[in-house]
Amino acid sequence: xxxxxxxxRPSPIADDGxxxxxxSTCAFSDACLSQGYDKSSLAELHVLVEHVGPFHEGMxxxxxxxxxxxIAAVRAGTVKTYVLxxxxxxxxxxxxxxxxxxxxxxxHASRYPCNAVALDTVMLCRFSFPKMALLxxxxxxxxxxxxxxxxxxxxxxxLLSGDFSADERMAAFLVALSRRFERRGFSATRLxxxxxxxxxxxxxxxxxxxxxxxxxxxxxxxxxxxxxxxxEILDPARLAGLAKAVLRD
Amino acid sequence: xxxxxxxxRPSPIADDGxxxxxxSTCAFSDACLSQGYDKSSLAELHVLVEHVGPFHEGMxxxxxxxxxxxIAAVRAGTVKTYVLxxxxxxxxxxxxxxxxxxxxxxxHASRYPCNAVALDTVMLCRFSFPKMALLxxxxxxxxxxxxxxxxxxxxxxxLLSGDFSADERMAAFLVALSRRFERRGFSATRLxxxxxxxxxxxxxxxxxxxxxxxxxxxxxxxxxxxxxxxxEILDPARLAGLAKAVLRD
DNA sequence: CGCTCGGTTGAAAGGAATCAATTATAGTGG
DNA sequence: CCACTATAATTGATTCCTTTCAACCGAGCG
Numbered sequence: 001x002x003x004x005x006x007x008x009r010p011s012p013i014a015d016d017g018x019x020x021x022x023x024s025t026c027a028f029s030d031a032c033l034s035q036g037y038d039k040s041s042l043a044e045l046h047v048l049v050e051h052v053g054p055f056h057e058g059m060x061x062x063x064x065x066x067x068x069x070x071i072a073a074v075r076a077g078t079v080k081t082y083v084l085x086x087x088x089x090x091x092x093x094x095x096x097x098x099x100x101x102x103x104x105x106x107x108h109a110s111r112y113p114c115n116a117v118a119l120d121t122v123m124l125c126r127f128s129f130p131k132m133a134l135l136x137x138x139x140x141x142x143x144x145x146x147x148x149x150x151x152x153x154x155x156x157x158x159l160l161s162g163d164f165s166a167d168e169r170m171a172a173f174l175v176a177l178s179r180r181f182e183r184r185g186f187s188a189t190r191l192x193x194x195x196x197x198x199x200x201x202x203x204x205x206x207x208x209x210x211x212x213x214x215x216x217x218x219x220x221x222x223x224x225x226x227x228x229x230x231x232e233i234l235d236p237a238r239l240a241g242l243a244k245a246v247l248r249d
Numbered sequence: 250x251x252x253x254x255x256x257x258r259p260s261p262i263a264d265d266g267x268x269x270x271x272x273s274t275c276a277f278s279d280a281c282l283s284q285g286y287d288k289s290s291l292a293e294l295h296v297l298v299e300h301v302g303p304f305h306e307g308m309x310x311x312x313x314x315x316x317x318x319x320i321a322a323v324r325a326g327t328v329k330t331y332v333l334x335x336x337x338x339x340x341x342x343x344x345x346x347x348x349x350x351x352x353x354x355x356x357h358a359s360r361y362p363c364n365a366v367a368l369d370t371v372m373l374c375r376f377s378f379p380k381m382a383l384l385x386x387x388x389x390x391x392x393x394x395x396x397x398x399x400x401x402x403x404x405x406x407x408l409l410s411g412d413f414s415a416d417e418r419m420a421a422f423l424v425a426l427s428r429r430f431e432r433r434g435f436s437a438t439r440l441x442x443x444x445x446x447x448x449x450x451x452x453x454x455x456x457x458x459x460x461x462x463x464x465x466x467x468x469x470x471x472x473x474x475x476x477x478x479x480x481e482i483l484d485p486a487r488l489a490g491l492a493k494a495v496l497r498d
Numbered sequence: 499c500g501c502t503c504g505g506t507t508g509a510a511a512g513g514a515a516t517c518a519a520t521t522a523t524a525g526t527g528g
Numbered sequence: 529c530c531a532c533t534a535t536a537a538t539t540g541a542t543t544c545c546t547t548t549c550a551a552c553c554g555a556g557c558g
Contacts, residue, residue, distance in 0.1 A: 085497075107397060108397040108404070140383070147357075150356075151353060151356035157404075157407040162340055
């Protein structure tokens with residue numbers, strides 16, 4: 001359960017034990033600061049933030065059908081969201097790393113459309129959505145950031161819908177994971193996979209056996225080095241080439 | 250190019266040639282009225298609406314990479330959104346019927362992430378998004394509706410990402426289309442398909458040959474009747490049964 | 499130490515894609 | 529009005545990738 005080495009990175013918001021301490025990793029902090037809001041505006045955002053956790057491995061943050069009232073930013077750990085199909089098989093919708101927001105897909109129905117479970121020890125910033133929406137009417141920058149986050153998720157959800165080969169899917173998964181880690185200050189090449197092979201398979205819409213085989217082949221081809229859940233990207237360029245079809249860049 | 254018989258339906262907003270005539274089919278009209286806004290608020294919404302069109306078959310409404318400044322509600326016709334993969338093959342992202350909104354996925358990057366083309370004669374309501382967002386700060390109901398629309402699209406985009414059989418995909422496509430037509434006052438059983446088989450195939454991530462075969466089998470099994478682009482759903486229950494795995498209901 | 503569960507490996511089966519050819523359709527121009 | 533052409537749709541035969549089925553391995557744990 002070791003976390004990848006953390007690269008030093010300037011914290012956008014004071015993290016020195018202040019009473020109004022805000023999630024330094026979360027998507028809203030950057031947005032608000034970049035809009036040049038004064039301290040009192042930030043304070044307003046703070047009052048509707050609730051730090052919750054820790055949630056330990058296997059604990060559910062919410063379940064499908066639960067009443068929706070808050071979105072949450074992951075502060076630490078990994079959250080898996082999933083639904084169960086008619087045969088009770090798991091369909092993984094996504095993995096959410098520190099700094100990423102969950103619950104945006106619940107707004108329209110006022111219910112969570114999926115389950116969310118902690119894959120390791122998870123800490124959250126929880127935001128009352130009604131309060132946040134209200135605040136957003138007075139903070140255009142916050143409103144804009146919410147629109148951006150929602151819009152972004154539409155595009156993300158569409159990525160996996162293509163008919164891609166197992167290799168492309170796996171490569172895209174690893175590259176995307178690498179980038180997301182990097183953006184949050186972790187290593188882009190040495191990743192700790194917090195999810196099981198089965199989870200990866202369910203997410204990528206592949207059989208677990210296929211995940212196993214593809215990873216092994218990637219390793220034999222010198223693309224990656226794999227040891228259990230530790231993965232090193234050895235040939236980022238070639239991996240990105242494979243992922244290109246999916247990630248479109 | 251005949252349209253399905255229109256069922257009489259009470260128009261939510263006066264459609265009697267008023268100067269401030271608003272798209273009676275569009276998602277925003279219901280939202281605003283249901284919030285009980287007075288005439289002046291509605292008027293404010295009207296001033297940022299621009300009725301554009303007609304766009305004829307094959308005309309592009311926007312292209313990937315174009316600068317984003319407006320979302321649009323389809324007033325009439327069908328819009329296809331798509332991207333081209335590295336090999337130049339079309340990946341259809343969606344078909345947009347009257348009353349549905351396009352462009353929400355463009356907000357976060359300020360650029361359209363896809364192409365949009367008219368499949369028949371299309372009329373649009375175009376809304377300047379910056380202006381709409383500004384207005385939304387003074388109309389919480391409008392803001393809420395925008396959040397809902399965005400949130401909804403996240404879920405929609407995720408639907409097709411599962412690994413479903415050709416039969417399930419096709420059934421889900423037809424059932425969803427039927428429901429969307431019905432909601433807008435068209436027949437739920439007799440549909441005119443405005444898109445080609447190839448478009449359907451690209452959307453469903455199947456080969457055109459597979460679409461052809463599945464439709465033929467559906468017909469031979471008495472599920473549907475197909476004649477060119479006219480399709481009649483003969484056994485809605487059984488079709489819905491097939492679609493269940495995808496649509497989750 | 500042996501049990502269990504996740505992961506890996508191998509062999510076989512299956513569903514959709516691809517390749518190839520034919521038919522149908524709409525549009526064009528004689 | 530009717531051939532003629534280009535494009536879309538259909539149909540059949542074959543191939544291929546992934547899944548499924550089955551067995552084995554190996555780490556973690558009581």
